[in-house]
Amino acid sequence: MGARFTIFDAATSALSTASLGISIAGQNISNVNTPGYSKQTASLITLTPQSAGGVEIGRGVKVNSVTNSRDSFAELSLQKAESSQGKSEASSESLLAISEVFNEIDKDGLAKFMDDFFNAWQDLSNEPESTSARLNVLSKGEILSDRFNALSESLTDARENIDIKIKAIVNEVNNLATQIANITSEIKSTPGDSLALRDQRQYLVRQLANFVDVSTVENSDDDFQVYIGTGVNLVTDTTANTLGVQANISNDGLFNITIAVGSGSPQDISGKINSGQLKGLLDVRDSKIPSYQDELDELAYELVDEVNTLHAAGYDLDGDTGNNFFGSLAAIADSAANISLSATVDGNPDEIAASSTLAGIPGNNTQSLAIASLVDNTITFTSKSTTFGFYYGDLLTEIGSDTNLAINEAIFSEDVLAQAETNRERISGVSLEEEQLDLIRFQSHMQAAARLVQVAADVLQTLVELG
């Protein structure tokens, strides 16, 4: 009698198992496009057989577990790839913007305006008495100053724009940290494996990795720690610490990135960030742009110094000497931003000192020739001795080279990310073909189980009729 009823048990277990299998396939299919979703798989085992009259009678099947296909190495590789991609993408985008500001390939820029300026002194030396030649020198000097000012302002703007991005990213990171802490809390309070919640959390970690390098630690009690940079604890289990920004006076008032743990005061962690968008932005803001700015400032400073030294030694049409052509600059810093015509010559062409002697005015052109010749002179800069033109050419080369490197890194990191995504997909991704086969498999399973119920019912009916 026991054997007869085990048929029902086996059929019932088969029906429920097949039903669950169909559900899991349905879950997988419906989440085929869900970011971060990991394919779920039901693990089936045979129910312990029943012994009846020395014969072992099977009792059917049960779902032992439902697991998702995740590989921690693949997830970690993906996290790292996200961070690298975030860093190189942020660097290349910022540098591309700067590179376009300095792009003088298809438009006039500082290189041409420097040549125009010195050529105007050549024209003046051809006609030192000419008011129009003097006005031309003033005009070219003003254009040159304006271009220096504009480039300097663009670099300052670029740093400030990066600051705005950093602040926005800090908010994003805080948002992600809060979500991660909340999900951990849910996981801990939900019985079972919480596969979907873990997928969601892992996807949030991956998003976080794009902003900053991240590592996670989970123990057997489901405690989950998130660290960013070098050992900065962003999420302590179910508590998210808060990133913030703080103006750094010694860095032109730009933001430092801070973290506040509990009720403690914010600590600067800018130097502890090693990858992700934040690192890319910080590198460009605090390393690349200041380097360009320094070189531009030194170019402006040396140009002003050289021109003013010669100009002050010359005599203008009124017989005055000792006047600067450009306004004097106190130091190299901010020279590009502050370069301008001196108040003496601005609007006063007669104040341009073209003559080397008082007796030589108005036709002596020795001083204007000397200033015009500066274009070919070797100037001693901090890092090298070269002409103004070559110095600026080297700066353009540096910007181009940095941008080129960042673009190539971005392309490479995109490939690495695609590879890491593919690798994760290979393990965790949903294959519609597999799921459709599973659907067919479990559908057949269910049909057979239903047939089994029918057979058992028929047998039982026959027995009832015999009785």
Added chain:
Amino acid sequence: MSVTRVSFGSNQIAIRTQLRKSQARYNAKILPTTTGRSVNHLYDDSSRMSNIFNTRGEIQRNQQYQANINMARIKLEYAESRISLAKDVFDRARDIALTAQDPTLSGSLSNELESQINDLKTELLTYANASFGGRYIFSGSDSDTLPFSGTPTAFNGNNVAVDIQINASVSVQVNFDGEEVFSGAGGGIDVFGVLDDLATAIGNANQTDIATEIGNIDTVLEQFLNAIADSGARSQKINAIESGILDDKLRFTTQLSDLQDADIAESISDLVKEENALRLSFESSTRIVQFLAEIRSQF
């Protein structure tokens, strides 16, 4: 050997990556075709960037030196033409002096010849006081001061040489020392004094003095010829430098073209190649997606 598992997402990543790369390669080939330059951004080929800008600078400076040469030539030729006209004055003065040497010349004719010499001096002054662009050309750097005036005619300018730079290391003097050319400073003869003395000698019918002044006229003519020869030498110097400037212009232009210009035929060929590759990418992506959809519909 296990078969690599392919998920729905794997397909999408592969298609997306391939399309993006094809699109990027295609985009990279558009600009050289439309601009005619192989280098369009600082980051296109940073190793060439410094050379491009410095070559452009050389071309600009080359153009400036060409402009300087033109200006130097104009100034020099103008000054030379005034000296040449002054020389013509003395050629005519010499003819008059030879006529005046005739001892049978009547007094009225002598007076007429004296008057002609005085007129010649007036004409000479217009050449010696010639201006270019409103500036006196024989007063040195003191170009707004009338070079010669007064009786006897005195030099009011200075002896400052005015140079124009005609290449990076060469300048050429474009003015003449008026005091040297006309007043005889530095061992020459005062040309105005010669005419003054000649007029006096003719007025006095002093044959000896006239003969002396004819000798002086020859010295003046030599003085002017020396100045004209000096001008010729400077012109030759300018011509020689200009030849180099023109060679440089061609060299720099070619160099810039080599550095930044695209091979248009190659660019178009590359563009077509990438266009085809992109089209194939799109077509194959569509085909793959359609094929997978068909396969799934079989279930």
